[in-house]
Amino acid sequence: MSRIVKSFRVEQPDNFKKRLLNWAQSHQEIVFLDSNNHDNKYSSFNAVLAANSVSCLKTNATNSFERLSKYKNETKDWIFGYLSYDLKNELEDLTSSNFDGLGFYSLHFFQPQKLIFLKGNLAEFQYLNCNQETISTDFKEICETELKNNPITIFEKPKISLRIHKDDYLNKICQVLKRIQKGAIYEVNICQEFYAEETRIDPLSTYEKLNSISKAPFSTYLKLDNNYALCASPERFLKKKNTKLIAQPIKGTAARSSNAIEDSMFKAGLANDPKELSENIMITDLVRNDLSKNALKGSVKVEELCKVYSFKQVHQMISTVSAQTEADPIDLIKDSFPMGSMTGAPKVSAMKIIEEFEETKRGLYSGAVGYFDASHNFDFNVIIRSILYNSKKKFVSYSVGSAITAQSNPQNEYQECLLKAKAMRSVLEQK
Numbered sequence: 001m002s003r004i005v006k007s008f009r010v011e012q013p014d015n016f017k018k019r020l021l022n023w024a025q026s027h028q029e030i031v032f033l034d035s036n037n038h039d040n041k042y043s044s045f046n047a048v049l050a051a052n053s054v055s056c057l058k059t060n061a062t063n064s065f066e067r068l069s070k071y072k073n074e075t076k077d078w079i080f081g082y083l084s085y086d087l088k089n090e091l092e093d094l095t096s097s098n099f100d101g102l103g104f105y106s107l108h109f110f111q112p113q114k115l116i117f118l119k120g121n122l123a124e125f126q127y128l129n130c131n132q133e134t135i136s137t138d139f140k141e142i143c144e145t146e147l148k149n150n151p152i153t154i155f156e157k158p159k160i161s162l163r164i165h166k167d168d169y170l171n172k173i174c175q176v177l178k179r180i181q182k183g184a185i186y187e188v189n190i191c192q193e194f195y196a197e198e199t200r201i202d203p204l205s206t207y208e209k210l211n212s213i214s215k216a217p218f219s220t221y222l223k224l225d226n227n228y229a230l231c232a233s234p235e236r237f238l239k240k241k242n243t244k245l246i247a248q249p250i251k252g253t254a255a256r257s258s259n260a261i262e263d264s265m266f267k268a269g270l271a272n273d274p275k276e277l278s279e280n281i282m283i284t285d286l287v288r289n290d291l292s293k294n295a296l297k298g299s300v301k302v303e304e305l306c307k308v309y310s311f312k313q314v315h316q317m318i319s320t321v322s323a324q325t326e327a328d329p330i331d332l333i334k335d336s337f338p339m340g341s342m343t344g345a346p347k348v349s350a351m352k353i354i355e356e357f358e359e360t361k362r363g364l365y366s367g368a369v370g371y372f373d374a375s376h377n378f379d380f381n382v383i384i385r386s387i388l389y390n391s392k393k394k395f396v397s398y399s400v401g402s403a404i405t406a407q408s409n410p411q412n413e414y415q416e417c418l419l420k421a422k423a424m425r426s427v428l429e430q431k
Contacts, residue, residue: 003077003115003126006135010123017047017118018208019145021221023138025204027051029110030223031080031369033381038217042239042246044379047118050080050371053110054128057081058224064090064107069330071109077128077374081109082222082229082383085338085366092348099163100361101195101395102388104227114138148205158196158396158428163359166414172357173410179353180406187282188344188353190413191401193360194421199396201428203228203389210387210427215312218381220369226393229364231386232423234311235318237339237368239379240332245291245323249341250382251283251403252276252317255419256310267315271308275407276317280306282405284319286340286347293335295323313385313423329376339382342366344403364388365399387424398424 010016017034024030034047057071057079064087072079084106086096115126125135164172169192176188207221207230214232222229236248254270257263270276284302292300304320325332344350365388370380388397400420402413 003128004130004132004135005124005126006132007122007124008139009121010118011121013046013118013121016123016142018147019142020049020116020118022147022204023142023145024049024051027114029053029056029112030221031112031371032221033370034211034219035217036211036215036219040217042236042241044241045117045119048371049114049116050078050110050112052113054113056108056110058105058108060106062090065330065334068107068109069328072330072372075111077111078115078371079109079111080371081107081224082364082369083107083333083337083367083380084364085342085362087367088338088351091334091337092351094348094351095355096361098355098359098361100363101197101393102227102363102390102397103393104363104388104390108224110224156199158199158201160194160196160425160428163193163195169414169417170410173404173408173413176353176357176404177406177408177410180404185349185353186345187279187403187405188350189342189401189403190354191358191362191366191399192417193397193399194425196396196428198394200391200394201389201396203230203391206230206387206427209430210423213312213426214385214423216385220381220383220386222369226391228389228391229369229383229386230389231369231381231383233381233384233386234309234316235341235382235384237370237380237382238333238336240325240329240377242377243324243326245295245325245332247287247291247321247336247339248318249280249283249287249321249339250316250318251280251341252306252308253402253416253420254315256312256314267308267310270315270317271306275405277306278407279403279405280317280319282345283340283403284321286345287319287321287336290336290340291321291323294325294327294332296325299324314419329372329378333378333380337368338366339368342382342384342401360399362399365397385420385423387428396428
């Protein structure tokens with residue numbers, strides 16, 4: 001199946017991007033990926049909208065990766081969707097028995113009828129089963145789409161609850177530290193859920209507000225069935241471009257300050273913090289090991305180690321690992337999933353401890369959203385700093401976590417969680 005391609009010049013790309021996402025709301029399936037114009041040498045476009053499924057794959061069954069491989073190979077086209085964290089159970093002898101209030105599928109991908117890429121001042125339309133007149137009509141409709149004046153619509157102010165209260169969290173971290181001291185693990189990412197029941201939100205305006213205060217390089221608006229992911233992620237999980245494989249794990253977080261001198265101090269403090277450096281280096285080593293499973297001999301490289309990047313809400317310590325590979329795309333993902341930054345090291349031991357001490361099934365949180373193209377390339381983010389919403393169940397959830405090492409202070413880890421939760425909470429609590 002070949003796509004009809006037509007391009008248009010847009011004078012105000014950011015304005016067009018807002019109109020594009022508003023226009024897309026009438027479609028049943030949407031994945032919108034936005035780099036927010038971050039200068040990343042591995043970006044392929046500024047933003048992309050995938051809408052309206054021609055075909056789809058959604059499953060909670062076993063053999064999910066095999067089914068995905070078959071679907072991708074039969075489709076021979078772009079497919080967009082997500083991988084949930086709990087697919088780990090198909091890769092290792094693991095289980096997920098904790099509470100799940102969201103009920104998302106473990107894996108959901110679709111082949112979009114409509115693909116619209118933004119690359120600088122160019123809007124490139126790639127459509128299936130239509131003609132160029134349809135593309136021109138859609139472009140005109142997008143340009144004429146009215147933008148809402150109200151920055152956020154919440155039907156009712158959610159009553160946000162904690163799945164794990166502070167004292168319980170501190171006790172859990174103390175127990176985890178004992179496991180680390182006994183040598184069971186070196187590092188583990190322990191997460192906690194904040195949630196609201198019997199709550200309705202407007203997904204689009206909620207996402208727009210979250211994105212406006214975060215401006216993250218891997219932001220995502222996902223709408224599949226009754227399930228929504230409103231994501232302001234700063235982290236890439238894995239990208240394949242031709243024979244090159246790239247992972248960019250994050251470990252290490254510091255607050256921003258409106259005072260420039262204090263902000264510089266926070267950034268320098270993160271860059272030189274022994275605990276944060278240790279966290280990042282351990283996970284970078286784990287990622288190197290994951291990539292080496294399918295890499296050409298001698299090709300694994302750490303391109304950046306522990307570099308601090310500044311985002312609107314926080315400073316983050318990011319490393320970049322690359323490799324050359326000729327392996328199958330699904331095998332590449334299977335051998336790196338879930339991402340080490342959200343598990344710990346050793347990975348399997350860490351995931352067992354995560355299941356024991358957390359109280360919520362992670363689902364899409366700690367999973368990944370992205371795409372495969374027709375040339376077997378792919379790019380996936382890490383679903384963090386995200387609001388997840390099941391409109392049928394009226395259930396809203398966001399989770400945050402921190403990496404626990406031998407140097408961790410439970411009180412400091414709790415404060416880090418609150419810092420990461422700040423953006424989501426402020427969006428949901430705004431009237």
